[in-house]
Amino acid sequence: MTSEVTMPQMGADMTEGTLVRWLKVVGDEVARGEVIAEIETDKATVELEAFEGGTLRQLVVDEGETVPVGEIIALLGDEGEPLPAVARKPAAETPARRAIDGAVASTDGSVAATGAPATGASATDAAELPAGRVRVSPVARRIASDAAVDLATVAGSGPDGRILRRDVEAAIEARDAAPPGAPTVAPTVGAAAPAAPPLPATETAPGAGPGSAPDRVDPLTRMRAAIARNMTESKQQQPHYYLTVDVDMTEAMAFRTAMNRVASDDQRVSVNDLIVKACALALGRHPKFNASLTDGGVQYHAEVDINIGIALDEGLIAPAVLDVTAKPLGRIAQETKALVERARAGRLRAEEYSRGTFTITNLGAYGIETLIGIINAGQAAILGVGSVMEQPAARDGEVVVRQLMKFALSADHRVSDGAEGARFLKEIQEILENPASLAL
Amino acid sequence: MAELRMRDAIREALREEMLRDERVFLMGEDIGAYGGSYACTRGLLDEFGAERVRDTPISESVIVGAGVGAALAGFHPMVEIMTINFSLVAIDQIVNNASKLHYMSGGQVNVPLVLRMASGGGSQLGATHSHSFEGMFAHFPGLKVACPAFPADAKGLLKRAFRDPNPVVFIEHTALYGSRGEVPDDGDHLIEFGQASIVRPGADVTVVGYSGSVHQATRAADLLAEEHGLSAEVIDLRTLRPLDIGTVLESVRRTNRAVIVEDDWKFGGFGGELAAQIMEQAFDWLDAPVARVAGADVPMPYNRNLEFAALPSEEDVVEAVLAML
Numbered sequence: 001m002t003s004e005v006t007m008p009q010m011g012a013d014m015t016e017g018t019l020v021r022w023l024k025v026v027g028d029e030v031a032r033g034e035v036i037a038e039i040e041t042d043k044a045t046v047e048l049e050a051f052e053g054g055t056l057r058q059l060v061v062d063e064g065e066t067v068p069v070g071e072i073i074a075l076l077g078d079e080g081e082p083l084p085a086v087a088r089k090p091a092a093e094t095p096a097r098r099a100i101d102g103a104v105a106s107t108d109g110s111v112a113a114t115g116a117p118a119t120g121a122s123a124t125d126a127a128e129l130p131a132g133r134v135r136v137s138p139v140a141r142r143i144a145s146d147a148a149v150d151l152a153t154v155a156g157s158g159p160d161g162r163i164l165r166r167d168v169e170a171a172i173e174a175r176d177a178a179p180p181g182a183p184t185v186a187p188t189v190g191a192a193a194p195a196a197p198p199l200p201a202t203e204t205a206p207g208a209g210p211g212s213a214p215d216r217v218d219p220l221t222r223m224r225a226a227i228a229r230n231m232t233e234s235k236q237q238q239p240h241y242y243l244t245v246d247v248d249m250t251e252a253m254a255f256r257t258a259m260n261r262v263a264s265d266d267q268r269v270s271v272n273d274l275i276v277k278a279c280a281l282a283l284g285r286h287p288k289f290n291a292s293l294t295d296g297g298v299q300y301h302a303e304v305d306i307n308i309g310i311a312l313d314e315g316l317i318a319p320a321v322l323d324v325t326a327k328p329l330g331r332i333a334q335e336t337k338a339l340v341e342r343a344r345a346g347r348l349r350a351e352e353y354s355r356g357t358f359t360i361t362n363l364g365a366y367g368i369e370t371l372i373g374i375i376n377a378g379q380a381a382i383l384g385v386g387s388v389m390e391q392p393a394a395r396d397g398e399v400v401v402r403q404l405m406k407f408a409l410s411a412d413h414r415v416s417d418g419a420e421g422a423r424f425l426k427e428i429q430e431i432l433e434n435p436a437s438l439a440l
Numbered sequence: 441m442a443e444l445r446m447r448d449a450i451r452e453a454l455r456e457e458m459l460r461d462e463r464v465f466l467m468g469e470d471i472g473a474y475g476g477s478y479a480c481t482r483g484l485l486d487e488f489g490a491e492r493v494r495d496t497p498i499s500e501s502v503i504v505g506a507g508v509g510a511a512l513a514g515f516h517p518m519v520e521i522m523t524i525n526f527s528l529v530a531i532d533q534i535v536n537n538a539s540k541l542h543y544m545s546g547g548q549v550n551v552p553l554v555l556r557m558a559s560g561g562g563s564q565l566g567a568t569h570s571h572s573f574e575g576m577f578a579h580f581p582g583l584k585v586a587c588p589a590f591p592a593d594a595k596g597l598l599k600r601a602f603r604d605p606n607p608v609v610f611i612e613h614t615a616l617y618g619s620r621g622e623v624p625d626d627g628d629h630l631i632e633f634g635q636a637s638i639v640r641p642g643a644d645v646t647v648v649g650y651s652g653s654v655h656q657a658t659r660a661a662d663l664l665a666e667e668h669g670l671s672a673e674v675i676d677l678r679t680l681r682p683l684d685i686g687t688v689l690e691s692v693r694r695t696n697r698a699v700i701v702e703d704d705w706k707f708g709g710f711g712g713e714l715a716a717q718i719m720e721q722a723f724d725w726l727d728a729p730v731a732r733v734a735g736a737d738v739p740m741p742y743n744r745n746l747e748f749a750a751l752p753s754e755e756d757v758v759e760a761v762l763a764m765l
Binding site: 137138140158159164165 | 723724764765
């Protein structure tokens with residue numbers, strides 16, 4: 001029986017995916033659960049496993065092609081059964097090449113041993129490209145770099161989808177022809193116009209003063225587009241309310257220092273790890289903040305998966321530390337470090353960025369006092385944290401210097417109310433101010 | 441100007457050089473009474489006598505060795521090796537003596553030896569008699585390698601070879617001896633080494649050949665223009681050592697694509713050297729990997745159809761170009 005392999009949906013907001021690389025060829029036996037391809041989504045490159053076993057009969061989608069979720073990308077089945085026809089390009093073969101292949105085969109073993117490789121696999125085999133790399137010719141890369149064209153936005157028309165000079169030049173032409181956001185004012189000068197000389201057509205970029213360069217427009221990268229979609233959806237559909245509180249981190253910092261004195265290198269705990277753990281504990285007691293609003297009502301997630309915002313050169317990604325509740329601090333520290341590394345390398349696993357029930361966003365490293373976040377679309381709340389700062393604080397009638405940190409909770413008012421949010425935020429505060437509970 | 445076959449252009453060059461410089465003399469198998477296996481020396485014995493046109497035994501090592509000695513002694517000998525295949529027998533004289541004596545003597549001696557040899561397959565001469573060793577000779581420092589594709593170039597390059605103070609391997613493609621072309625009858629028609637010629641200008645792809653493969657390249661350019669609307673620039677290297685990489689680079693920077701065509705085997709061949717130099721010096725201008733169209737990686741088959749299939753064809757060149765687009 002023929003079964004279809006389709007472009008999977010990895011994460012709620014994924015609408016299309018790019019087939020980066022086939023790991024199997026037609027005729028290969030594939031076991032259920034075996035990795036057959038690498039798929040690139042908005043967020044990462046992930047491995048695609050076969051849902052069923054069988055013989056790989058046809059690769060419908062070429063490497064480099066982007067197709068919508070659900071579209072057939074390959075066919076599995078039994079050898080010999082008829083297939084629904086989908087045209088594939090046959091490998092180029094000339095009569096001469098066939099003939100000389102025969103000649104090689106007819107020579108004796110020693111000659112074949114030295115002579116065979118040249119007529120064998122091509123060095124430009126499409127399967128050789130590592131995931132995440134874009135196929136670009138050197139001249140196309142140079143021109144794109146000179147003209148500030150983002151190659152991620154250019155479709156390649158060359159062999160194996162390589163971006164060629166003509167593709168980059170077409171992209172530049174399209175960009176120059178229609179700068180988005182710029183009003184399309186025809187450079188006509190009528191009788192009523194001021195008596196200024198008409199500008200040459202090439203210098204009429206609106207907004208640009210005389211002699212200045214025209215505005216530059218970079219098309220959105222896939223990551224930028226995903227962020228835009230997610231944030232717009234959240235802000236348009238999820239009514240936010242905001243609560244802030246000062247958390248006294250003095251004890252927590254001392255606790256962290258004590259822990260790190262005995263922790264192995266990969267388990268060294270960061271301030272953020274303390275907050276992750278505190279949130280995990282508090283979320284267990286305040287399930288409304290570990291929830292999603294669905295058509296059927298409020299869905300309370302059984303597991304606590306905490307997303308952590310990670311700034312990348314090309315944007316922002318918030319992969320999740322999974323099932324945090326039961327994990328001790330050292331383990332959270334270890335997993336978070338690995339997560340950040342994989343995020344920076346573009347090597348996150350699908351479940352790490354497609355899952356998540358609560359998000360922490362932290363700009364402490366940038367010296368920011370207060371960060372009020374936008375809820376990760378579909379979740380019920382986000383916690384924004386700033387820097388730990390030494391500040392004067394009143395304690396028992398005295399002014400003392402304490403290490404304070406501003407926490408801002410943004411929550412979906414459809415799911416929870418302010419008083420519930422306040423109790424949740426207070427719980428986080430109490431845990432961090434009495435850090436012994438973090439060790440439990 | 442006169443329209444000559446390549447073999448006649450070569451004979452004219454030899455004759456003019458013998459008339460110009462009495463130190464020039466010829467040695468080789470059957471070059472005298474028989475007039476040469478490819479008739480390049482016909483008539484020269486009668487004109488110049490047996491002292492200057494010397495038939496030799498079938499012993500290539502001896503002939504080349506004698507040529508090296510004569511060159512060291514102040515002559516300008518031309519040694520004809522009947523075919524390039526037999527140069528293997530003389531390889532020690534060529535590589536260890538001719539190419540190195542100038543260097544090893546610290547420049548005290550010169551070896552002004554012209555080694556002519558006929559190259560290429562396509563004549564059903566079998567695996568041992570169908571070699572293309574242009575690239576192999578270009579490998580050795582101390583040797584210059586000229587390999588003309590047209591009669592006028594054959595004459596100009598051969599006359600230039602006799603002006604060189606050190607050894608020149610002059611390689612003639614057997615399939616081109618009968619080809620015709622306009623040849624200057626000017627006794628001063630010299631073509632400087634290391635100057636490639638643009639046989640046909642074009643804009644979309646640079647196709648580089650030498651010796652016989654220039655003609656596959658040119659026919660491919662015709663097909664590309666007629667059937668695919670593509671304009672191919674064809675470059676004839678003319679000499680492999682010295683190599684005019686500048687003309688190739690200038691062209692590749694305009695067309696962004698290069699295909700190298702050669703009869704020789706691809707593996708470890710001259711095309712690989714050329715491709716590497718293009719990559720090193722024009723990387724940022726390339727729109728596709730440099731392609732090589734070369735002979736099949738087998739000893740040359742004797743069977744006519746297989747031999748035809750083993751040699752690069754214009755269709756192979758067209759296919760390589762289309763695969764880049």
